[in-house]
Amino acid sequence: DAGVIQSPRHEVTEMGQEVTLRCKPISGHNSLFWYRQTMMRGLELLIYFNNNVPIDDSGMPEDRFSAKMPNASFSTLKIQPSEPRDSAVYFCASSWGGGQADTQYFGPGTRLTVL
Amino acid sequence: LAKTTQPISMDSYEGQEVNITCSHNNIATNDYITWYQQFPSQGPRFIIQGYKTKVTNEVASLFIPADRKSSTLSLPRVSLSDTAVYYCLVARTGGGNKLTFGTGTQLKVEL
Numbered sequence: 122d123a124g125v126i127q128s129p130r131h132e133v134t135e136m137g138q139e140v141t142l143r144c145k146p147i148s149g150h151n152s153l154f155w156y157r158q159t160m161m162r163g164l165e166l167l168i169y170f171n172n173n174v175p176i177d178d179s180g181m182p183e184d185r186f187s188a189k190m191p192n193a194s195f196s197t198l199k200i201q202p203s204e205p206r207d208s209a210v211y212f213c214a215s216s217w218g219g220g221q222a223d224t225q226y227f228g229p230g231t232r233l234t235v236l
Numbered sequence: 237l238a239k240t241t242q243p244i245s246m247d248s249y250e251g252q253e254v255n256i257t258c259s260h261n262n263i264a265t266n267d268y269i270t271w272y273q274q275f276p277s278q279g280p281r282f283i284i285q286g287y288k289t290k291v292t293n294e295v296a297s298l299f300i301p302a303d304r305k306s307s308t309l310s311l312p313r314v315s316l317s318d319t320a321v322y323y324c325l326v327a328r329t330g331g332g333n334k335l336t337f338g339t340g341t342q343l344k345v346e347l
Contacts, residue, residue: 125279156337164280164323164337212279221327222268227279 125228127213133234139201142231145194146215154225155188155198156212164212169221170196203235240324245342254311256341258324261305269300269307272323274340280323284309311343319345 126145134140146153154169168178170190178188185204190196200207210232214225241259248254260269268287272280284291286298286307297310311318321340 163339166336214279222270222285224270224282224285225272225280227281230277230279 125213125215125226127211127228127231129231130229131232131234133236134203135236136204137202138235139199140203140207140233140235142198142211142213142233144196144198144213144228146196146213147226148194150215150217150226151193152216152218152223153190153196154214154216155196156214157209158212158230159209167198200233203233205235208233208235239336240326240338242322242324242338242341244339245344247344247346248314249346250315251313254314254318254343254345256309256311256322256324256343257306258309259306260324260326263304263326264328266328267304267326268328269298269304270325270327271296271298271309272325272337274321274323280337283322314343314345316345316347319343 125147128143132140152171155167156164157167158164165180167180168188169176173190173193185202186200188198198211210230212227212230214227216223216225268285270285271283273283274280284293284296284298286300288300288304291298299308309322321342323337323340325337
């Protein structure tokens with residue numbers, strides 16, 4: 122299996138622009154997680170889906186952030202409008218099972234820089 | 237929500253055994269303890285998971301006392317390639333809580 126695939130790997134944009142991050146989970150996995158990692162705040166869970174349904178989005182920082190999972194093999198995280206404080210590495214992870222204790226497989230991450 | 241506390245950093249030398257302890261005083265009955273490893277510029281990677289007593293796999297051992305308020309990840313005979321950040325997580329099956337990775341423990345292994 123190719124593992125979790127994320128695109129793009131690097132994104133540089135200007136403040137106010139819309140940013141879309143993409144994730145393809147491991148085939149057969151039914152849970153998908155979006156995380157954000159910064160030096161200051163560490164690794165934070167933003168949202169997770171189970172069977173394509175958002176289960177917990179309490180980590181989404183504000184309305185500028187939105188996530189969708191239209192099918193079992195694709196998810197997007199959108200930031201509109203982007204701000205410099207959104208600069209971070211965004212990870213997508215997937216797992217088999219409905220619980221957060223299930224082993225998560227992480228993608229390589231997308232490094233976002235907002236100027 | 238089970239909060240975890242780990243040392244910020246640890247140093248070791250090649251060939252030594254390293255033990256990283258995590259405190260999770262308010263762990264719930266159906267919570268599991270999981271450890272992940274993260275190298276620079278990579279996503280975290282699962283190492284080991286346990287519920288109680290001792291669990292061992294090909295890379296590590298996990299020791300959990302009877303009260304489950306702490307756990308210790310043991311890495312036997314570390315090498316330079318074990319230099320990474322190690323995260324302790326407490327999470328339950330079936331969801332229902334916000335998964336928190338915390339700041340992790342930066343392990344540095346030297347010659």
